[in-house]
Amino acid sequence: MRKILDAAREEFGARGFSDTSIVGITQRAGVALGTFYTYFESKESLFQALVRDMSAQVRDTVGPILAQGNDRLDSERLGLSAFLRFARDHRDIYRIIDESEFVDPVAYREHYETTAMRIAARFRRARDNGEVDASLSDHDLDVLAWGMMGANVFLGLRFSVWDDQDSDKVAEAMTRIWRRGLTR
Amino acid sequence: MRKILDAAREEFGARGFSDTSIVGITQRAGVALGTFYTYFESKESLFQALVRDMSAQVRDTVGPILAQGNDRLDSERLGLSAFLRFARDHRDIYRIIDESEFVDPVAYREHYETTAMRIAARFRRARDNGEVDASLSDHDLDVLAWGMMGANVFLGLRFSVWDDQDSDKVAEAMTRIWRRGLTR
DNA sequence: ATGAAAGTTGAACCGTGTTTCAACTTGCGA
DNA sequence: TCGCAAGTTGAAACACGGTTCAACTTTCAT
Numbered sequence: 127m128r129k130i131l132d133a134a135r136e137e138f139g140a141r142g143f144s145d146t147s148i149v150g151i152t153q154r155a156g157v158a159l160g161t162f163y164t165y166f167e168s169k170e171s172l173f174q175a176l177v178r179d180m181s182a183q184v185r186d187t188v189g190p191i192l193a194q195g196n197d198r199l200d201s202e203r204l205g206l207s208a209f210l211r212f213a214r215d216h217r218d219i220y221r222i223i224d225e226s227e228f229v230d231p232v233a234y235r236e237h238y239e240t241t242a243m244r245i246a247a248r249f250r251r252a253r254d255n256g257e258v259d260a261s262l263s264d265h266d267l268d269v270l271a272w273g274m275m276g277a278n279v280f281l282g283l284r285f286s287v288w289d290d291q292d293s294d295k296v297a298e299a300m301t302r303i304w305r306r307g308l309t310r
Numbered sequence: 311m312r313k314i315l316d317a318a319r320e321e322f323g324a325r326g327f328s329d330t331s332i333v334g335i336t337q338r339a340g341v342a343l344g345t346f347y348t349y350f351e352s353k354e355s356l357f358q359a360l361v362r363d364m365s366a367q368v369r370d371t372v373g374p375i376l377a378q379g380n381d382r383l384d385s386e387r388l389g390l391s392a393f394l395r396f397a398r399d400h401r402d403i404y405r406i407i408d409e410s411e412f413v414d415p416v417a418y419r420e421h422y423e424t425t426a427m428r429i430a431a432r433f434r435r436a437r438d439n440g441e442v443d444a445s446l447s448d449h450d451l452d453v454l455a456w457g458m459m460g461a462n463v464f465l466g467l468r469f470s471v472w473d474d475q476d477s478d479k480v481a482e483a484m485t486r487i488w489r490r491g492l493t494r
Numbered sequence: 495a496t497g498a499a500a501g502t503t504g505a506a507c508c509g510t511g512t513t514t515c516a517a518c519t520t521g522c523g524a
Numbered sequence: 525t526c527g528c529a530a531g532t533t534g535a536a537a538c539a540c541g542g543t544t545c546a547a548c549t550t551t552c553a554t
Contacts, residue, residue: 309383
């Protein structure tokens with residue numbers, strides 16, 4: 127079961143959903159084809175289980191780190207940096223979550239909606255604290271949450287998955303812009 | 311040929327790559343199965359042709375608009391708003407470009423690398439003009455380009471493809487943050 | 495009007511990969 | 525040790541859809 131899940135993660139990550147076969151997964155896991163069906167109903171349901179698992183893993187890795195930092199944006203910087211390292215070390219997970227948009231849209235939506243809601247909530251708290259601009263409306267912060275999340279995802283793709291650059295530098299550059307904006 | 315391309319866009323957009331069949335495409339196009347193969351080598355090559363076409367369409371729609379506006383960020387606001395409207399009106403295109411990450415990774419990469427390079431170049435010019443913070447390095451602006459692009463993509467997904475909100479309002483909220491940052 | 499070239503057709507072929515299931519193996523309590 | 529339950533096996537059934545191709549239709553220059 128664990129063996130199958132791990133093998134599946136590697137196979138889906140490396141080949142994508144449609145190019146990985148259950149034969150391939152079971153071979154990598156070192157079990158027989160039939161064994162697969164004692165644990166999972168179908169290829170889709172395995173993928174679903176995997177996405178939910180990975181989604182939780184991202185949260186559990188980055189979540190705790192968001193408690194550190196001197197202020198809201200400093201915490202977000204640390205969170206982004208951790209996320210970039212996670213992406214670098216788990217390219218397969220990254221890809222699986224991305225591909226879930228097409229294989230398991232419900233899980234995909236849940237993953238990003240939950241994430242965005244949490245970001246928005248953190249910034250609402252920060253605004254009410256006076257740590258960020260008090261004139262930002264709730265709607266502004268929803269837009270911010272989705273924008274920031276999209277930025278993080280693309281930075282992960284470009285600077286971690288595709289080409290492994292220094293995650294602190296990238297997080298630092300991005301956060302500086304979030305903090306002060308582009309104009310002086 | 312045109313009929314096949316249009317039918318393919320609709321089918322791929324609605325069902326995704328692996329769930330659309332060539333039979334389905336040709337039926338929608340009103341031609342026989344065999345006709346497909348006088349115009350395209352394979353299902354993959356059709357998808358490729360489609361992605362390149364769509365990628366150009368996005369550029370041709372948003373590109374000209376970036377010449378308008380009072381300053382760099384005002385132009386970007388107009389560009390984002392146009393992009394959001396485009397996403398709303400062409401959900402199928404949106405989905406096809408997203409899915410190309412898995413079906414035609416080269417095209418996907420080209421699409422986003424080209425887009426990011428253009429954004430970065432615009433901001434480099436703006437920085438050298440004095441329109442944005444002169445202390446931002448080229449690397450900072452590369453990070454910005456990927457971050458901003460990711461933000462735009464996710465805003466499109468959330469506020470146009472999934473749930474059609476006022477594109478001007480969203481673009482305005484996001485751009486205000488890019489301009490002044492989150493702190494006061 | 496004629497015939498060759500270009501375009502169209504869809505039944506059949508073919509490969510791939512998911513899923514089933516009856517036989518077999520292993521683990522464990524009595 | 526025995527026997528039952530639980531877990532494992534992989535060959536074969538099965539479904540599906542991409543691709544081929546020889547026959548047919550249309551177009552168009554002479």
